[in-house]
Structures are given as C-alpha cells and as structure tokens.
Amino acid sequence: MATLTVALVVGAVLFGIGLYGALSQTNLVMIMMGVELMLGAAMVNLVAFWRFLHPEVYAGQMFVLIVMTVMALEMTVGFGIATGRFRAKGSVEMEEAQDLKG
Amino acid sequence: MGAFGLAAAWFGVVVFRTSSMVRSALALLFSMAAIGGMFLAMEAEFLGVLQLMMMATEMAIMAIFMVMYMMDPGGLSGMDMTHQKRASLAAGALGALGALAVAVLADWGPIEARVPAATAQVRELGIEIMERSMLIFETAGVTILTAMIAATAIAIQSRRR
Numbered sequence: 001m002a003t004l005t006v007a008l009v010v011g012a013v014l015f016g017i018g019l020y021g022a023l024s025q026t027n028l029v030m031i032m033m034g035v036e037l038m039l040g041a042a043m044v045n046l047v048a049f050w051r052f053l054h055p056e057v058y059a060g061q062m063f064v065l066i067v068m069t070v071m072a073l074e075m076t077v078g079f080g081i082a083t084g085r086f087r088a089k090g091s092v093e094m095e096e097a098q099d100l101k102g
Numbered sequence: 103m104g105a106f107g108l109a110a111a112w113f114g115v116v117v118f119r120t121s122s123m124v125r126s127a128l129a130l131l132f133s134m135a136a137i138g139g140m141f142l143a144m145e146a147e148f149l150g151v152l153q154l155m156m157m158a159t160e161m162a163i164m165a166i167f168m169v170m171y172m173m174d175p176g177g178l179s180g181m182d183m184t185h186q187k188r189a190s191l192a193a194g195a196l197g198a199l200g201a202l203a204v205a206v207l208a209d210w211g212p213i214e215a216r217v218p219a220a221t222a223q224v225r226e227l228g229i230e231i232m233e234r235s236m237l238i239f240e241t242a243g244v245t246i247l248t249a250m251i252a253a254t255a256i257a258i259q260s261r262r263r
Contacts, residue, residue, distance in 0.1 A: 008205030010107030016198025017114040024190035026183050029168050033130050037114050040137050051144040055217040058230035064149050069242045073249045079167055080253025092171045
C-alpha cells in the first residue's frame, strides 16, 4: 500500500504547486508551466493506478498517452496565442489582456 | 520512487520561485524528468522513456519561447510577475490537501505485486491502441493536426491585417 500512497501524495503535491502557479502568475508562458505541472500530476496518478491496481488493463497506459497529447496540444495552442498576442500588443502579460473579455 | 517524487516536487517549487526564466524552464524540465524517473521506478518503461524524450524537447522549445516573449528573461531587474498570491496559495494548498486526503483515506483495494515484463507491456499497449482504443488514438492524431493548423492560423493572423 505504501508505494501507491507515495505516488499519490507526490501527485497531490505536484497538483497543488501547479494550481498555485497557474493562478498566481501573470505571464502566459508561466501559466502554461503551471498547467503542465498539473497534467504531470495526473500522469503520475494514472501510472500509479495502472501499476499498483490494474497492471493487466492497458487502458491506464493509453490514458497517459492521451494526457501527454493534451500537454503537447496545450503548448502548441498556448504558444500560438502567445505569438499572436505578442505581435499585436508586444507583451504576453495576462494583466494587460482585459481586452480579450467579451 | 520517493526520491524521484521529492525531486519532482522540489523542482516544481523552484519553477515559480526563481526569477530567471531560463532557470524556471530548466527546473520544469528536471521536474518532468523526475516524473519520467517515477514511471521507470513503477516499471512503466515505455512511458518513462517517452516522458523523458518528449519533455526534454518540449522544455527546450519552451525555454526558447520564454526568452523570446518575456520582458526580463534573466530576472535581473527583480520584477514581480505574480498577482493574487494569497488566494492562489490558498487554492493550491486546498487542492493539494483535498487530493492528499483522498490518497491517504480511500480504500484502494489489493495491491498488485508484479507487472508484465517491459516487452510484454509494449506488445499489449500496441494491441490496446490498435484494437479497443483505436478510435481514441486516431482522434488524438486528428486533434493534434487541428491544433497545429489552429496555432499557425492564430500566430499569422496579425500579419494578414
């Protein structure tokens, strides 16, 4: 039981750090780093569930592949938005992005 | 596994504590590498190697973008790039505590002591991808293509104007 708990505790701590980063940072790239950490935490949990609870069911590993895809997609679209924003306003600071509302 | 977990959490904290963006990107790279190490320690060899390879590339690209777009990538002027610190800290702590409570208090059932060998794992994962989860896998591929087109369209929009 201890090893599963260790993995889940690491996942929980990483999720907390990522959530703090995503909410507290004003820069788009740093916000994306917070989201990456949260997705990393999800992957740790998924691998731990596969390894310690159901190693014969490979849907767990498949789920990790999908989360990795989501990480790559988040970076692609995030940097696309960052590039567009930087060209338009010369900054990727989200405090200055109030004009995106509505 | 515990050592890799500690390293992942420590470098995760360093990401938001350092004022240099390059150090921040490197810290995230080390955190993700430590997560890859955890996968290897949990005998998920394929995913561990994939995580290490993918994150090394991803974080290298991220570091380039950070230096390009940040006002102070070296962190020399000591700019504060945070807001709503207390609320964020509270939300992060609450999220972590909630997940910790579930991790510690839930009854997860019996623990499996053994896993299939690495070669058998890769074979079974391949069969999973090509049979039961094929639609999901194909959907992921199409979504990547869509995201690439969308990101390119967003990035070149201002030039057309």
